[in-house]
Amino acid sequence: MALAKGNPIPQIAAMALKTSDRGLIPPFIAMDVMRAANERETAGGPVIHLEVGQPGTPAPRGVREAARRALDSDLIGYTDAAGLPPLRQAIAADYQGRYGIAVDPTEIVVTTGSSGAFQLAFLAAFDAGDRVALAAPGYACYRNILAALGLEAVLIEVGENAHYQPNPELLADIPDLAGLIVASPANPTGTMIAPDDLRSLYDYCRERGIRLVSDEIYHGITYEGVAQTARAFGRDAVIVNSFSKYYSMTGWRLGWMVAPPDLARSIECLAQNFYISPPALSQLGAVAAFDCRDELDGHVARYRGNRDLLLAMLRDVGLTRFAPADGAFYIYVDISALSRDSVAFCRRILAETDVAVTPGLDFDPIHGGDWMRLSFAGSRADIEEAARRIAAWLPRQR
Ligand SMILES: Cc1ncc(COP(=O)(O)O)c(C=O)c1O
Incomplete structure (x- = not known):
């Protein structure tokens, strides 16, 4: 029956539709802050972004050129689910160059960011209900992806004494673990696990049948060690x-995994069915990334300068308790002298200074109300201006 113009759509009594509890996970607060900051920016606000871990530079020149050439000459079609063979070879070769370790290209699975790798790895390694340990503070999405997949995230409180990292002593009291996630350097703390300690964790897990997931996304961005x-x-x-x-x-949106042999086929089948393949254009560009070290190490030198500048500013305004920031590009700073509600505090900084920063609650549901995270991956000029604005604003909060 055609509705006459202007007629209301007939109302049909409807049953409530099912929604999934699995989807009811917390937000990645850093991305919520970024949306709010982007809205201010679109409205003309002079926003500086210290909320997301995003370099203020584009892909290296060599990658952009390779991608341009690929656009002109390549189909940009599906690739193998595990990625293009030349890219898998280049990644494997980098393990020899960077760490002196022989890795076979067939061990490498290229993914849609490391975010895609976590979904595949968690599905391949764990069953619903399994318990997986991780550090608090730690990267928010580990916890939230685990929740969406029906896995139990077991938080390990890692304070200053533990150098903000898990260790076998902290794990000893936790029963029935199927997995452990570590990151070194870590987000948000920038702390690192010394090679011998990582070996101890690896052995601890191996001996107890705990699957270790090692997030090495900040390798290459280190200042100490x-x-x-x-x-x-x-x-x-x-x-x-x-x-x-x-x-x-x-x-x-490109990452990779080095997949254990007993998970390799499962990961490949999951990848085929979930994503078919990682983005082809990105893969064709990324093959050139390993020849761009000079440019990339230049960024790391800038991050170091940015870190030192922000640390000096925070000390000047009386905030003196931070995680060490030995790597990655974050400062995780204790703000409890000014506020115990990091979400409201960060909202006010954005509203009153146009500097976007992330509340510690994103990373630590236990103590994160007392902390905030500043990313120093931006340009020197942005970090200087952000430091100036925060240094003027913070003392007024006492
Ligand atoms: C520790 C850590 N792991 C993983 C990711 C996800 O990164 P991507 O999906 O862009 O590889 C991030 C992003 O900030 C991170 O900090």
């Missing part, structure tokens, strides 16, 4: 990495 890969100790751990951070390619 060298980051070791858990792949150095054997093939049981899932190694996760990405082109987003060191390679300055967040929006290209």
Whole structure:
């Protein structure tokens, strides 16, 4: 029956439709802050972004040129679910170059960011209801992806004494673990696990049948010490990495895994069915990333300068308790002298200074109300201006 113009649509009594409890996970608050900051920016606000871990630089020149050439000459079609063979070879070769470890290209699975790798790894390694331990503070999405997949996130409180990282002593009291996620350097704390300690964790997990997932996304961005890969100790751990951070390619949505042999086929089948393949254009560009070290190491030198500038500013205004920031590009700072509600505090900083920062609650549901995270991956000029605005604003909050 055609509705006459202007007639209301007839109302049909409807049953309530089912919605899933699995989808009811917390937001990734950093992205909520970014949306709010983007809205202010669109409205003309002079916003500076310290809320997301995003380099203020594009992909290296070599990658952009390779992608341009590919656009002109390549089909940009589906690739193998595990990624283009030349890219898998280049990633495997980098393990030899960077860590002196022989990795076979067939171990590498290219993914849609490391975010895609986590979904595949967690599904391949764990069953619904399994318990997976992770550090608090730690990267919010581990916890939230685990929740969406019906896994139990078991938080390990890692304070200053533990150098903000899990260790075998902290794990000893936790029963029935199927997995452990670690990140070194870590987000939000920037802390690193020394190579010997990573070996101890690897052995601890191996001996107890706990699957270690090692997030190595911040390798290459280190200021004190060298980051070791858990792949150095054997093939049981899932190694996760990405082109987003060191390679300055967040929006290209490309990451990878070094997959343990007993998970490889399962991961491949999951990838085929979930995503078919990772983005082809990004893969064709990324092959060139490993020849761009000079440009990329230049970014790391800038991050170091930005870090020192922000640390000096925070000390000047009396905020003196931070995690060490030995790597990655974040400062995780205790704001409890000013506020115990980091969400409201960060909202006020954005509203009153146009500097976007992330509340600690994103990373730590236990103590995160007392902390906030500043990303220093932006340009020097942005960090200087943000530091100036925060330094003028913070003392007024006492
Ligand atoms: C520790 C950590 N792991 C993983 C990711 C996800 O990155 P991507 O999906 O861009 O590789 C991030 C992003 O901030 C991160 O900080």
